[in-house]
Amino acid sequence: MSYSQQQIKERMEKLIAEIDRLRVLYHVQDDPQADDVVYSSLMDELRELEKQYPHLRDASSPTQRIGGKPRDAFRKTVHKVRQWSFDDLFDYESLVAWEEKVKRMMDKKGLDTTELAYCCEMKIDGLKIILTYEKGKLVTAATRGDGITGEDVTHNIKTIHSVPLTLPYPIDLVVVGEVWLPAQELERINAERAKNDETPFANARNAAAGSIRQLDPRIAAGRKLDMFVYDIDVLEGNEQYCETPQTQIAVLGLLQELGFKVNRIFQLCDSCDAIEKMYTAWIDKRNDQDFAIDGVVIKINDKNAQKALGYTGKAPRFAIAYKFPAEKTTTVVENITVQVGRTGVLTPVAHLRPVAVAGTTVSRATLHNEDEINRLGLKIGDTVVVQKAGDIIPEIVEVLTNMRTGKEQSFDMRTACRTVCGGDVVRDTIGTKNTENSVAYYCKDANSFAMRKEQLRHFVSRKGMNIDGLGEKIIVQLMDEGLVADQSDFFALAKGDVEHLERFAQKSAENLIAAIDRAKRVELAKFLFA
Incomplete structure (x- = not known):
């Protein structure tokens, strides 16, 4: 389009x-x-x-730009070091391209790239917080804000027990980390909010942000917030106490020495292949942790190289975020059609602008029934949120009504169903008094072409008779030619019946007949399913 x-x-x-x-x-x-x-x-x-x-x-x-300005309700604080966000990448090819770009920049600056190594850390999906210590004492905890000015949330951060109020050494220090909420605590908070008729938090990150941005520290104190610290922006007055780290791995070690909680899931990788191996391993394990993870942060391990490469206007050149495949994303509904099942039930299907979600490209999503369309308030042309988890069929979970242009079109379920069935449709009744309508439409004519096609397709499917070569288009062709009207007709087919048809030649016709012959002996379970 x-x-x-x-x-x-x-x-x-x-x-x-x-x-x-x-x-x-x-x-x-x-x-x-x-x-x-x-x-x-x-x-x-x-x-x-x-x-x-x-x-x-x-x-x-x-x-x-990077983020948003702080609320006036909080005291504003200017960061000693500007706060950046990482650029993102989503596939191995982009990772290789990023490394090649980094190496070209290092070559121009006369830096050695023969032993280039990367510190790869989990990208915690929480709220970024900057902690400032003077002479070993916590003086300020601030949100990122717009990267230059943030909100002073020290009173709330002090309620997090994993954040040290005093360091073991009287040094000046600025560190960066992520505040997060454990999964079990999110469940407890949302259950409590439901009892109070309050809107539950959509995820742990939103809950952490909502807890920290409270004027009353008792709210944050009542929630079991935690914090991982992962970087050092300023380190001064440390000469007689500890060495200045020369690598990112050493930074993580010093942070642990100073009493900060550091996520122990990190790895030193010496190639894109090693990074990809770690990344792939954690895609399936990310939901097993008590904290949310949405990718792997890749940083050049050498601090001198980091300093030489510097920053763009928005992000560091020496680091990148390798994001996990999204399980939710946005796209546009380009059309809505209806498909008929073997029992005659009619299901609306959204045809989407193709979009990557959960590692696959999605172009369709189930809408279940007319009631679901009405609940969503969905129209053709709407911008929507699509969700896909594991092998579950993608579904639309939200309509972004603010994205409407006025050109969206309403969908008439009954009219679409009649077109598919080639006749009238019914909405079955349930309950003993036949007073309550079900949510599903059915083809009124049980012998409609659409229903018979689905019954035949079900019969030959892999879980049924498992007849290779009988896809939907071939079944429709056999029905149009009058060769197949019911399931038994498949077993009366001969090579001469099909080899003259479009998509068939002598060999493909022989293969189909052979597959049908094999299906004459089938396991009882498959026969019953068919």
């Missing part, structure tokens, strides 16, 4: 407006209404459009 320049411009304006609305709710008003993956997905789409159409990029686009 092609779009005009005006349509693309309008889409970009809608994206900017919605991203900014979510940013204000999350970062300024402490009222998060969307998962981070939703925000990130919208940002990714905007970045891609700006890349393709740079002449349409707005100078005030959210891609040109």
